[in-house]
Amino acid sequence: MPRTIKQFPFTPILGWSASRYDLFSICRRRYFFHYYAKYDKENTVRRLNRFKGLVTLPLETGSIVHEVIEALLGRLRSTAEAIDRPRFLAYADQAIARSLTDKTFEEVAYGLLPEVSAADLQPKVHACLENLLGSDRFRWLVEEAAPASGEWIIDPPGYGETRLDDLKIYVKVDVLFPLGDLIHILDWKTGKADPAKHRKQLVGYATWASTHFDIPPERVRPTLAYLHPAYEEVHESVDAADLEAFAVLIRAETHEMYEYCRDIEQNIPLDKDAFPMVDDERVCAQCAFRGICYPAQYPVNL
Template sequence: MNLPKIKNFPFTSVLGWSVSRYDVFKNCKRQYFYSYYSKFDREIPLSKIQKLKSLTSVALETGNIVHDSIRDLLVRLQKTSKPISRPNFLRYVAKMAEEYCNSKDFCEVYYKQRNSVTAQDLIPQINRIIENFLTSKRLKWIFETAVPESKNWIIEPGGFGETRINNYKAYCKVDYLIPVGDKIYILDWKTGKRDEQKHSRQLIGYSLWASYHFNTNAQNITSTVVYLSPAYDEYTVNLTDEMLAQFQQQVEDETKQMYEYLQDIENNIPKEKDCFEKTDNEFFCKYCNFRELCKNNF
């Protein structure tokens, strides 16, 4: 299958739904304000909010390094399908870990939970995850089934994965997409805990993104989450018309909920910060980059 080019959309300021955006909105409206509307804060300097927003974490950076290592390996497979040298690849991953850890500020250090975070702190866990990938049935499937179609692979397409769902702007950016015969396969790598409810929403979104851009029935698309930690596992959503209709309605309903916190929908201008209430859930506060601003001492 030769895929057409991904469609481009003219820029608009209207907010776009995504699984991650709505999750932040649902969990804490104040965190949502700082994450998406920091320039409208009349009290705290933008530079301060942006600094806190840019903080990474051990778990997040572990995922970033694994994710980007797999991306680069797949790009390499588009050029040559020669067997992977484990020692060379692990050295490549270690170098990436050094670069990432040296260039970022960690939340755990900023909030004095740890004195420092170095690549050596992350590499043992990263290597375990990478080994799960290298010995997986999915990598074997990629070599045996996907490599012959490598010229048609889509690996982290540019942009933000913009699409339209029920005529609402939405973002559903895929990691890795390949056509095989008359089917499209989408894979999403995960290093965190299994969450089928959340991840099924992402997979349906990916399928609708591909359906929209490539003019194919969403039920011709197989979307799979590949869990790489603590043990290898996969989760695939088998789409039905009922699931698609329900998801499309959810996107519309959730978008409208976020619209309620705007004073100007067309230009995506929020109401005042005080309208974005703080959560009373201590779990979210403990791991929030912006907890310093709320002065919650959990």
Template sequence: MKLKRFKYSPILGWSVSRYEVFQTCKRRYFYNYYAKYDSEFTREQIDFLKKLTTVPLEVGNIVHDIHKKLLERLQKTTQTLDSKRFDEYIYKLTKEYCENKTFAEIYYHQQTQIKINEIYEQVRFCVQNFLQSERFHWLFDKAIARSSEWLVEPDGYGETRINDLKAYCKVDFLFPVGDDDCYILDWKTGKPDKAKHAKQLAGYATWASYHFDAKPENIKSLVCYLSPEYTEVPVTVTEADIIHFAEQVKIETEEMYQHCTFVQENIPTIKSTFTLTENTKLCEYCNFRELCGR
């Protein structure tokens, strides 16, 4: 399955996460995407805070990367995993990730230390839930025959075009089954968020339709929750849903364009136009809270 490629252009690209930050707090959005234009704080200061991670975020990062390795291994061999060696691999990866990143919980003095063993147990729990699920065994029966065509977190950022607008919709796992069906699985290690996750899957279905000319009725989209147990929530996307989604992307993109002085070059308006959120409770979880004095 070959992805379409695009020439670089500086214009901003819509994504679920980008617009979510824009909606939540315009100042946080500025720091996330326009740090080089800030005259108050250095680029190094802002980039350092941007790179802060959290325990829940890191659990998700590690689980995603382990699933990627698992599925890539499955493309090469169907031999049973050595459980002891696999657990050792999970622990080693968890330790490596945790020791090489700065956690917001430590930086902002919410915790005195990061307990690697606890993160490892959470990661292992999520991965084992997937390995023991009916879906994992189903892959052997229904999808393995075309494993060479699997897309497992493909390189890049999932760039696509939605009615000629730049957008990013990067799938976790897309694979063909039979002659026509195309499955999309999206891993979640956190709490269910029906509206947000349905919007993400609509984006992935639109992405698959664009890149592979897949018909909406043949795209089977599943949100896969890995904790506290493995559960799946199907998201049905029709042709009408894709049209509606494209209209929504256009509206949201134009909202973000309004904070650009030169849209084609993605140059922002002055920082003061990126207002702080009125919901100060959100600041407790923001990496940039020290810059705003909240």
């Protein structure tokens, strides 16, 4: 089983990703701020990047859990000794402490909380990790997958760039386990299940693996692993017809985003005015950039 991931020459043209298209669908102005800050004539890149860099408690919980699981998988590669749970959770607490030092939380910047402390992150982070350790999947990792751990690919470098026909797309994989003739892909989830997105995500992972390793999609086993409130998995079989349907969908979504480019090949956007603000206060109230669009309504301390 090949262990190298294909590399692609740089091209400036935009690449589809699930997160990019979701942002595009939610609010065009937010999409502009996120991806085209240097083209904004009213706000500096530095200012927009401060807003873009805000993290929320739920998202940072996910980031910390991913970081700790990555370290856990690295440990499984080198030893089969039982996990010292207190020490393991203490390692997670160190990751939480780094986050509190290094990150700026949206809840604090917008005055929703006076501060964020370890107590705001620990319960869910610990619960997610405990749920993983107590799962059948973790037993599978130790007993079945670990002997082939030299073939594991944990948090591949980069942004998951691949190709779908002639389109650039990004599908970021958490971890990949070759086992026998199959490739297992796991995506750790700490938020609520979103059934509407399940199929798209799973087929996306199969597309990524099929492209990079030149294997049929039937040999890929993509799994969404929800860690909270209890451990639960979502997985479906994928075949060539699914990849073809996925390609049609992604091509349509990519061309929607192309329509907002003045120069598609160079990924130069239309003027900001062509990216309207969404007319939904509920959406705005959850947006990191709300302090730019509505400074009087959403004062921010950044």
